[in-house]
Amino acid sequence: MSLNLNREIAAIVPSASMVTMAKAKRLKAVDAEIVDLAGGEPDFDTPRKICDELFRQINAGYTHYTVGNGLPELREKIAAKLRAENGCAGYDADSVIVTPGGKYAIYAAVRALVNPGDEVMYLTPGWVSYPAIAQAAAAVSVAVPLDPDEGYRITEETLEEKVTSKTRLLIVNYPNNPTGRVLTRPEAEILRGFVLRHPDVVLLSDEMYEKILFDGNENVSPASYADIAPRVVTVNGFSKCVAMTGWRIGYMAASPEIVKVAAKLFQHTISCTSGFIQKAAAVAFECGEEIEAMRRAYQERRDFFVGGLNAVPGVHCEMPEGAFYAWTKFDLPGMDSNQGGEYILNNAKVVGVPGVSYGEEKGCWMRFSFATDDAQLRRAVANVARMMKGLRK
Ligand SMILES: Cc1ncc(COP(=O)(O)O)c(C=O)c1O
Structure with a gap:
């Protein structure tokens, strides 16, 4: 039986960030080592x-x-x-x-x-x-x-x-x-x-x-x-x-x-x-004070996380001026961002959203959220550094 569906809506591609978020949750359920930086949401609780x-x-x-x-x-x-x-x-x-x-x-x-x-x-x-x-x-x-x-x-x-x-x-x-x-x-x-x-x-x-x-x-x-x-x-x-x-x-x-x-x-x-x-x-x-406290925390995480990524040869991230994402370019020869995303997941256990989802067709760009706790961000930087070092040997 063939149904007549709305053509425009049927042709829409699923939201890449939602798909990646769901995938990261699935993977983390079986491997606690996975660092999930795919989501686009604060890790803070709503103000009391x-x-x-x-x-x-x-x-x-x-x-x-x-x-x-x-x-x-x-x-x-x-x-x-x-x-x-x-x-x-x-x-x-x-x-x-x-x-x-x-x-x-x-x-x-x-x-x-x-x-x-x-x-x-x-x-x-x-x-x-x-x-x-x-x-x-x-x-x-x-x-x-x-x-x-x-x-x-x-x-x-x-x-x-x-x-x-x-x-x-x-x-x-x-x-x-x-x-x-x-x-x-x-x-x-x-x-x-x-x-x-x-x-x-x-x-x-x-x-x-x-x-x-x-x-x-x-x-x-x-x-x-x-x-x-x-x-x-x-x-x-x-x-x-x-x-x-x-x-x-x-x-x-x-x-x-x-x-x-x-x-x-x-x-x-x-x-x-x-x-x-x-x-x-x-x-x-x-809730001005609570909002400002979260902003300060994001800035500290940004400094640490983006600073850490930029210290890794083959990784480049412009300092974000706002929001809580590190838009990061990887020098992974021959890989587009989908392939790069898989490579980073398999070799550094870090999940981000591939840049192509945001319309960036050239090179291997990834979006990582730094709205997560310091320990996860530290682990992500260390794992990425290890992965890139291995690649360059
Ligand atoms: C740029 C941008 N606009 C709008 C939204 C939607 O926000 P809301 O959760 O209020 O629907 C998002 C959420 O990811 C976003 O990143």
Whole structure:
């Protein structure tokens, strides 16, 4: 019996990071020596205050549907944060939809903005789900490769090379998964110029890692430019910066026209984001100290881990400016990143996500997460050093 399935969705490749995470868990269950650096989530617990609020809400019976795009008090807090911390003066509570995870916010925004056959540009190396989400909307995803030899800097030429009359959306993500790069002011100006030159294009800025910044780097939110703000969608959430991956809560902020259309999809597919989770997430705005403590820990781990990898001949990793990933190039002759990933797993017992999953076709790049404890990171560096030494003998 042959079924008629949705062609676009059936053709989507499974999320490489989810597949690798599942594989790492399977391997670790039978071999405790495996170092799992594949996952994209903090190893820290969610701050206590947030968990306490969740239990308080559930015990008080706050377990019913909520109405609208999110609890008004949470949307107000999010909008106030976007105005005060990100300089996005145009946002108010009505600009915000609270979604089950940032991923759904991206999906809702893409579905609200593109029609079948439209083109969605996204920068590579880039997060694995952007092309898949575009594909689910029957849009055409267009990778915009940034050059490692230029420090993955955005240039006007690279953007102009890929834009066509069908382009409706450009997706950017800073701090970046997987490279750890942040958006500089000059690059933000390039994005601004691009949006101004192309009136049919909307910019989606995924700022999911915005508080995980190192060495005094700052996050630039494109929606802080008033002249392009109506054509910018800002996506953020609580997963990475507040260690709330499993809670599934995030948000999008956009102009009233975009929110109106995205809200229709949201209402009919999700109804509402869980009320007790929203109440608890509101407490995240009082967790500045906990968030900063995690950031400091990531910076210490980054220094140790990236420093350690760079001391190994044949291994190179640019110092990440934000997020918690080491985007690492291996000199493994004749191997692409899939083969290299297998080699590293078999010979160093370290699991990372192959670079090709992020659109990096050339060379053997791997993404390792350093959101894990020091002992695991030490073991990973020692094993990689031993493996590379063996290879060079
Ligand atoms: C760049 C980026 N954006 C969005 C997300 C989705 O986050 P959430 O867990 O809130 O859905 C992730 C998670 O891996 C991510 O890395």
